[in-house]
Amino acid sequence: MSPASRKRPPVELLYLAVLLAYPLLVYPEDALFRLTEISIGMQLTYIFIYAILALGLNVVVGFTGLLHLGIAAFFGIGAYITGILTVPAYPFQLGFLAALALSTAGAALLGVLLGAPTLRLRGDYLAIVTLGFGEVTRFTLRNLEEITAGTRGLNPVPAPSLPVAMTVPLHWLGIEPDWSLDYRLFYYLALGLLLLVVVLLRNLEHSRLGRAWVAIREDELAATCMGINAARVKLSAFALGCGLAGMAGCLYATTLTSTAGPDAFDFNRSIIMLCCIILGGLGSVRGTLLGVFLLIGFDNVVAPILDGLIQGADINPSGNPLLTFSNWKLMIFGLALILMMRFRPEGLIPSVQIEAEMTKDLPGPRGIRAEAR
């Protein structure tokens, strides 16, 4: 990042502060819980996890321009690797950090194995291959009954162990040092990992590799004529994207204390993730985060709150399904996408604008003219 961008505190820091403070101010969570009877903080935790997944997908689809329709498979692979390595039914029982690292590495490796033979395909053909891989993975997970426990999923995935040094500061903040009693531990774990991923991706985006990804998206032939090894660059994008998906999968399984069934990782999930990054703006980290918060947030947070309000206002005493907001969710979602495609096909925060904005802070023309003279 350029030095000048550090001077002006970006608006993201404000959002981050709100997210950091939300669980510590106990009141909003309690009020929302009374209204909706679900823990909004827990839902936010899942949103953070999906944000990591979407960022991974964004590396492949947004930066490098490879249409990947099977990201949910890698999400599932991460979850199942974590499950196999940690559940008490199997003898491995690794700790959380080891499972996180191995899930990420395992999903990345499978991404490379899928990518290496198929990255020569262009556009639609690659999309079909990844789509097929997603479905194959789901059925494989279901049919390897002995290993994955079929449709039941592996559980219980144990919670991470807290370092002893953490208990005192946690007590100080009023957080119970028990993962099953207090959602806030998972909340901060997921938020922390999300932050880490965002920072690392931003760095990569502005490095040699990030430029090579975008160059391949813009014009593959010209990029190879500039000495960029297209196969290797695409493979790195695939590995990173799938690895991040695996990491999100590990977090998901740990938070849910179960791998869920194979059907939790179906085509639907891939498409929702794709919608998130298209809505937010392909190829932009900020846009991706916005897309996830809007779409998944709408699904998991806004809809239950509205349901609770309608319930609370006694508008719908007879339980009429037309007056339950959740039943309109998909329709609103579809409508929003159609309107988006009509009025803002490039997404809410497209990467082009970001690029232009970002470069505003580079040492300006004055410096160059002085140099040229």
Add this chain to the structure above:
Amino acid sequence: MTLLKLNKLIVRFGGLTAVEDVDCVVRERQIFSIIGPNGAGKTTVFNAITGIYEPSGGTIEFRGQPLRRRLSWQVLVLCVVVGLITGFGAALVSVDVNALWRAAIKRNYARPGEPFSYAAAGHDAWNYMQGTLALDRMRGNRWAVRTPDGRRTLGYAKSHDEAEQMRSRFEKLIDAAGSTTAPVERDGKWVVRDRDDTENLASFEAEADARAVLDKYATLARDPAARRRSALVALLLGIVVGSAGTWAVWSRARRTPEVISRAGIARTFQNIRLFQNMTVLENVLTGMDRGLRGGVIRMALQLPGIRQQERAARERARRLLGFVGLAGKERMLAKNLPYGDQRRLEIARALATEPQLILLDEPAAGMNPAESIELNRLIGQIRDQGLSVLLIEHHMKVVMGISDRIAVLDYGAKIAEGTPEEVRKNPKVIAAYLGSEEVS
């Protein structure tokens, strides 16, 4: 000194010959132009040089070497590794990974909290592949003899020794059942003897019972042998297919644009191919890719070395932009540049790869007279920096003004070559451009 040498270059598309027997020699610090009417095959020559097309015949040498990716030990290692992965994957599928998991992991870890030994699991996995019968310890020091995958129990024993004996008897029985052994009558009983006919394995009152037992174990006998065989075949086939496939893919992609660019030949395109949604500066930085170092982790962490390198690269990119006359426009998106600037940016991006030879494909197309004079100067400066320029151009002013040597293509063949003066007077060239006079 000779830089680029085309020797009888031929490019065919199906039955259509686009370029035929073209010879060319570009020397160091030379501006060499290729001219000719539309459709003469000029851009095809460029594409063949830069590795976009594979020449159908003839050779292209750069500094005395054919431009091909070198065979290195990494490639061979890659072939072997891919082969092993493929073979291992195929073998896993063929032995039924589900049953293997059950035999190796689940049998050794039936209840949570039991001690688990990886050695025992590995041993059991090996036994499973071999098709050896498995021994399971039950509660109360009882033992069970089971099929390799642990699904069928053949018998129970009271001690380990007894279980071992039982296993060896069952294995002999299975072995016998798998061979052509038939029950024989001894002392009024029907006896099943082992394969080598040395001992009695079981005896029955009726022949039908003995045959039934043999039939029952015959399926077990066929099973492990067939599995062993198919696993081996899958493994070997996977290794062969995987490594041969990797080799085939590698050897077909030896002459790619990337290799040629890295060897020191850069190019621009007739229909501008900039990275439209990147800024001007980023376009040039992309050209510098091969000069930058650092792995993914170092880049993700933005370690000081990487930052410094990036800063130096930006500095160089700005100098290059100043050189082609785009100073001050570095923040603009490439697609928002005016046409002439886009052409100049393509030249800057090509120069960023630090080439020894730069191929310019109609750089003056669409420029006004003032701009093409400016371009002439720029091409001259590029040569003065020690580079050679291979130029396709239609503007005769540009071509005649700066070229050291000119080759004329018509219908894919070279019809003339020489200094601008010689080419200008060549009747064949005049005929190609203006049409020949009809003899009446």
